[in-house]
Amino acid sequence: MTRLSAALFVAQRLTAAILAFAVTVHLATIIYAVRGGLTAAEILGRTRHNGWFLALYLVFVLAVAIHAPIGLRNIAREWTAWRGRSLDVALAAFAAMLAVLGTSAALALFRA
Amino acid sequence: MLHVEVWRGTEQGHLQEFAVPRREHQTVLDVVTEIQREHDATLAYRFACRVGMCGSCAMVVNGRPRWTCRTRVAAAVGSGDRLRLEPLRNCTVVKDLAVDMTRFFDKWRDAGGVFASEQTRDDDFAVVPPSSPQRQAADAGIECIGCGVCYSACDVVAWDADYLGPAALNRAWTLVNDSRDSRNAARLDAVSRRGGCEACHVHMSCTTFCPKGLAPTYAIAGLKRAMIRHAFGARDAKSVAPE
Numbered sequence: 227m228t229r230l231s232a233a234l235f236v237a238q239r240l241t242a243a244i245l246a247f248a249v250t251v252h253l254a255t256i257i258y259a260v261r262g263g264l265t266a267a268e269i270l271g272r273t274r275h276n277g278w279f280l281a282l283y284l285v286f287v288l289a290v291a292i293h294a295p296i297g298l299r300n301i302a303r304e305w306t307a308w309r310g311r312s313l314d315v316a317l318a319a320f321a322a323m324l325a326v327l328g329t330s331a332a333l334a335l336f337r338a
Numbered sequence: 339m340l341h342v343e344v345w346r347g348t349e350q351g352h353l354q355e356f357a358v359p360r361r362e363h364q365t366v367l368d369v370v371t372e373i374q375r376e377h378d379a380t381l382a383y384r385f386a387c388r389v390g391m392c393g394s395c396a397m398v399v400n401g402r403p404r405w406t407c408r409t410r411v412a413a414a415v416g417s418g419d420r421l422r423l424e425p426l427r428n429c430t431v432v433k434d435l436a437v438d439m440t441r442f443f444d445k446w447r448d449a450g451g452v453f454a455s456e457q458t459r460d461d462d463f464a465v466v467p468p469s470s471p472q473r474q475a476a477d478a479g480i481e482c483i484g485c486g487v488c489y490s491a492c493d494v495v496a497w498d499a500d501y502l503g504p505a506a507l508n509r510a511w512t513l514v515n516d517s518r519d520s521r522n523a524a525r526l527d528a529v530s531r532r533g534g535c536e537a538c539h540v541h542m543s544c545t546t547f548c549p550k551g552l553a554p555t556y557a558i559a560g561l562k563r564a565m566i567r568h569a570f571g572a573r574d575a576k577s578v579a580p581e
Contacts, residue, residue, distance in 0.1 A: 228530040232569030235536045304497050
């Protein structure tokens with residue numbers, strides 16, 4: 227139990243550091259991209275077959291999928307009476323959903 | 339004259355007003371004592387040493403948790419003349435200004451706050467160099483008087499009744515840094531469970547309000563590092579104090 231709570235604690239902080247970088251790149255790209263108006267073709271033109279963007283967003287998605295459920299678990303345990311195994315299972319499912327949906331979106335942008 | 343509002347009752351109750359003469363160098367505890375002796379003998383409150391050692395007279399004074407024996411009225415009221423006295427937050431009120439500290443001290447035990455040694459009376463004295471980082475980390479937190487001010491100030495305790503709280507975790511940290519102690523692994527397990535050190539949100543209210551000027555926030559940060567080392571590495575890493 228010590229190991230699990232310590233692992234979650236460390237995982238959340240490591241992924242926070244990754245997200246600080248990934249979100250910065252993401253926002254900077256948005257600000258740069260919308261200067262001349264925003265079209266789907268322009269976005270896909272930038273991401274299609276671009277290994278750097280794919281790598282960035284896969285890392286981003288993975289970090290979110292780890293970071294968000296741990297935070298939600300803490301919030302749930304602090305603010306509601308929900309705890310124990312059912313909470314852990316629900317949030318593991320939420321993590322899997324984030325990972326699958328996010329990865330498929332990143333791959334879609336790459337392959338489009 | 340001082341206009342003093344005092345909490346009367348238990349969890350349900352009301353504020354009762356008293357007018358108390360202002361006196362030079364008057365402490366908040368002086369005011370409470372004067373009310374009980376001169377105005378209403380049924381007022382319940384708690385004190386013992388009157389000199390900031392015993393940790394029994396803490397109350398919420400004008401919204402802030404304080405040790406009342408060492409708080410001058412002048413410091414509490416500022417330029418005004420109103421004093422509002424309430425029991426410590428996050429504790430069950432027994433009556434008026436006296437709260438039940440049972441949970442507070444149970445959590446010291448639950449955080450592994452008891453010293454344990456495998457030495458016997460036949461062993462020689464342990465030598466703890468005063469300059470060692472461990473001794474200095476323990477020194478930084480050792481003067482806690484158990485008054486409950488930090489516990490009353492802590493938002494996380496208010497949200498989560500199972501959170502061990504700043505005082506108990508500070509105590510655990512001083513023992514983690516006690517080179518004579520032999521039950522460190524169990525202690526680090528205890529503070530790693532739900533409601534342990536990782537629940538701290540680093541609001542620093544404990545450190546802001548501690549009347550002894552201690553910094554439980556840093557003790558808790560130290561426990562977090564110790565927890566990680568304990569879980570992933572050195573089995574009995576004792577020295578976890580920052581440089």
